[in-house]
Amino acid sequence: MPIDNSNMLKVIEDFPHQCRAALPLAKGIAVSGKVDKIIVAGMGGSAVGGDLLRLYLHDLKIPITTVRDYKLPNFVDENTLVFAVSYSGNTEETLSAFEDATKRKAKIVAVTSGGKLAESAKKVIKIPKGLQPRAALGYIFFPILGVLVNSGIVKENPGDVKEMLDILSNTDDFKSFGESIAKQIGSRTPLIYASEQFGAVAYRWKTQFNENSKVAAFTHNFSELNHNEIVGYQTMSKERFISIFLRDNFDNDRIKKRMNITKDIISQKVDVVEVYTKGNSLLSRLFSALYYADFASYYLALQNKIDPTPVHVIESLKKKLAE
C-alpha cells in the first residue's frame, strides 16, 4: 500500500532549503508611516507564521496579534500593519479579514501563492504553489519578517538565520528522534506542553499530528496548565495519553522547576517524553523545536498506515460550505 503518495518526506527534508529560498521573497516590499500594531490574519498553517513572529519578536514594543477569524479586532486602524496570509489565496476567513482591513484603512501586505487574495491586494508577497499549506511555513514566516526589516520595524539578523539553517541542515538528527517519538506515541493521544514563550510551537505539534497523522492531539502551556490541566491527570492513564514536554535551556528557572515537578507528578499516570530545543538564538530554538514535529507526525502517519499528505475531510467540508 502506498502511504506517502505525494512525497511529504521529501518536502519535510527540504525545509531548510525552503527557508533559504524564502528569504529574498520580500525584496522591495515595505510599508511606510506609523505602525503601532501588527496583525497576522490567517487560518491553520497560514496562521502559525504569525504566532511564531510574535514569539520571535517578543522584545518588540509593538503588539503582534494573530487573528483566526472572519473579522479583525476593533482597534485596527490606519496605523496597523495587517499581514493577510492564505497559502491558497482563497481561504474565506482570510479574504473576509482582508476586506475588513481595507475598510479600516490599515496598511496591508498579502502573503499567498495566488487566488483571490493575490488579485485583490496591492502589496503581495508571491510564494510558490504546489505545497500543502502546513508545509509552507518557511515561505510564510521569512517574507513577513523581511517586510518588517524593509520597513525599519525590526533589525536584520543574518547571524540568527545562519545558525538556524546550520542546525536544521542536520536533518537526520531531527528525523531519527522524530521517528522515535512516533514509536513511543503508538495509539495514544499526545499532549504537547511548552512554556508560554514556546506555546505556538506546541500548537504546531498538535496541528501536525492532526493533519499529517490524522489523530487527536492537544496542547497547553506552562505554567497555566499547573492551575487546571494537571488536576485532570488524577483519572488519566498511560493507555490513552502520552505527554510531550518541549523544553528550552533558556526557559525561566521557575518554569524549569515547574516542568520537573510536573513531570514527577504526572509520570505516575502517563509516560513523559522530553524534547529540547537546539541552538542559542531564539530563531534556532523555535525552528528546531518545530522541526521535530514534522518528522514525528510523518512517521506516526506511516506507523498507522495513513497517507500523511491528503486532508480529505477539509476538502469535503469546503465543498459543503460552498453549497
Place this chain on the structure above:
Amino acid sequence: MPIDNSNMLKVIEDFPHQCRAALPLAKGIAVSGKVDKIIVAGMGGSAVGGDLLRLYLHDLKIPITTVRDYKLPNFVDENTLVFAVSYSGNTEETLSAFEDATKRKAKIVAVTSGGKLAESAKKVIKIPKGLQPRAALGYIFFPILGVLVNSGIVKENPGDVKEMLDILSNTDDFKSFGESIAKQIGSRTPLIYASEQFGAVAYRWKTQFNENSKVAAFTHNFSELNHNEIVGYQTMSKERFISIFLRDNFDNDRIKKRMNITKDIISQKVDVVEVYTKGNSLLSRLFSALYYADFASYYLALQNKIDPTPVHVIESLKKKLAE
C-alpha cells in the same frame, strides 16, 4: 461516602448572588490619564475574568490582553492599565507580573482577597475570602468592569446586568441540563468547541472539568478547528471522546453553517452535544454558556465519586515549588 465536603453545589447555586454582591466592590476605584492598552494578568480561575472581559468588550477600540505568565509583554508602558488578579494574593506568576507592571510605570489595579498582592498594590479591589479561586469568577469579572466604567473607558449598562441576573436566577434550568451533560459524558474525554467570540467560555468549560471533575478535557474554536483538529477525527472513537458545541444564535452565519457541517461529519465518529446560550445581551449569552459548565463539571465529579472541591495536586505542586 461524602463527596461534596465543602458544599461546592451551594457555591455554584449562589453564583447569581455573588455577581450581585460583586457589583459595588469597585466603588471609588478608577484610573485617570490616557489608557491605550489593557492587560489582565492572572492564572487559572483568576485569568478567565480577563478573557471574558475581552470577549464582552470586543467593540472597544483599546486592545485587551490576558497574560498568564511571569512577565508582561514589552509594549506595556505608562498608558497601559494592568489588572493584577490573584484570588489568594500569593500567586507567584501574578506577583511577578505585578512587579513588572510597577517597573514599567503602568496604571495598576489589583483584584484579590488578600495576601502579598493586597499589601503591595496601591489600588486594591478587596474581594471576599473562603472560596476556591475558580468559584469566584463573579467577584473578579464585575469589579474589573466597574473600574473601567468608573474610569470613563466603558459605559455602564445596567440593562445587560439585569437580564443576565434574571436568566441565571433560573438556576434549576442550568442544573438539570448540566446534570444531563455529565451523564452523557460518562468516562469519555469532553472536547468543548465554540466560536472565537466564545473561545474563553469553552476554555472555562475545560478548566472546570479539569478542576471540579478531575478529568482530561480540551478545547478548540471555530473556524480554526476546521483547518486541523477535524482531521484527527479520522481515527477517533466514541468510546474515548465526546464533543460539546457551545452555540449562540448570534454566531456569524458562516460559523453556524460550519458548526452544522462539522457536526454531521464528526457524528460518524463521536457523540455531539449542543448547548445554546440564553438571552439577548452578550453578557447574558457569555454567562449563561459559562453557568452550564459549573453544574456539568460538578455532577461529573459526583458521578465519578470524586469530591469536586479540593485540588490536592495543585497544593502539593505549590509546596514542592517552595522547597
